[in-house]
Amino acid sequence: MSSVYDQQFYDNQRAGSLLSASIVLPHLESIYPEIRSVVDVGCGGGTWLSYFGNKGVRILGIDGNVLPPEDMMIPTEAYRRQNLEDRISAPATFDLCMCLEVAEHLPANRAATFVEDLCQLGNLVLFGAGIPGQGGTNHINCQWQSYWIEMFRQQGFGIYDLIRPTLWNDSRIEWWYLQNTMVFVRSARADLTSAAERYSSGRDHVLVDVVHPRALEEYHYVNHLASSEPSARVALGLARKAVLMSARRRLKASFGKS
Numbered sequence: 148m149s150s151v152y153d154q155q156f157y158d159n160q161r162a163g164s165l166l167s168a169s170i171v172l173p174h175l176e177s178i179y180p181e182i183r184s185v186v187d188v189g190c191g192g193g194t195w196l197s198y199f200g201n202k203g204v205r206i207l208g209i210d211g212n213v214l215p216p217e218d219m220m221i222p223t224e225a226y227r228r229q230n231l232e233d234r235i236s237a238p239a240t241f242d243l244c245m246c247l248e249v250a251e252h253l254p255a256n257r258a259a260t261f262v263e264d265l266c267q268l269g270n271l272v273l274f275g276a277g278i279p280g281q282g283g284t285n286h287i288n289c290q291w292q293s294y295w296i297e298m299f300r301q302q303g304f305g306i307y308d309l310i311r312p313t314l315w316n317d318s319r320i321e322w323w324y325l326q327n328t329m330v331f332v333r334s335a336r337a338d339l340t341s342a343a344e345r346y347s348s349g350r351d352h353v354l355v356d357v358v359h360p361r362a363l364e365e366y367h368y369v370n371h372l373a374s375s376e377p378s379a380r381v382a383l384g385l386a387r388k389a390v391l392m393s394a395r396r397r398l399k400a401s402f403g404k405s
């Protein structure tokens with residue numbers, strides 16, 4: 148599994164991931180301000196986890212790939228290498244477990260036990276996974292959001308759509324995070340569920356399986372290039388480069404870097 152994800156894979160997603168995390172995670176903290184420990188399953192280079200690490204929060208990243216130390220955004224001692232196709236033994240419980248755009252990379256026969264592993268790592272889970280047709284590297288189990296919701300429910304976790312309704316139109320955030328990211332809370336933890344219910348009071352949570360408009364725009368853009376260029380590979384390369392350049396511009400604009 149790890150050989151599929153090379154240095155370029157992580158370079159291409161770093162800028163947009165960093166910027167997205169810098170917006171989504173403060174919003175989550177506004178609902179759950181007492182996050183003191185975080186584990187990220189499928190952390191990659193540690194872009195999302197670095198937000199908490201920079202604040203002095205206890206962090207652990209788990210992934211099956213090893214990047215050069217200079218490309219990691221978390222300390223090496225905060226990283227644990229493990230093939231995610233294997234069961235994850237919980238080294239501890241954490242205030243927050245994150246797993247974003249990872250589950251679709253694993254075989255379907257691992258899905259249920261993977262969700263079970265996430266639920267053993269914490270009572271609050273920030274989760275999102277690619278939907279059918281989303282595209283991407285080694286996406287082998289793309290499922291609608293309701294597929295994962297049912298698996299979390301079987302583990303005693305309720306869904307709280309705390310991210311998507313509020314941030315849906317924020318163009319700085321990568322559309323796959325806006326489309327897929329949901330919060331799952333262990334139902335037995337009244338303190339955690341009550342915080343989510345206070346925030347979501349009066350909000351409509353009927354729509355679960357959704358596609359973000361920017362996903363459709365990108366899909367049609369890539370198809371247009373593929374039909375107008377003599378080589379589909381060239382077209383897809385141009386589209387990928389355009390998306391990466393756009394993400395980098397947004398990141399620089401947000402943090403005032405030249």
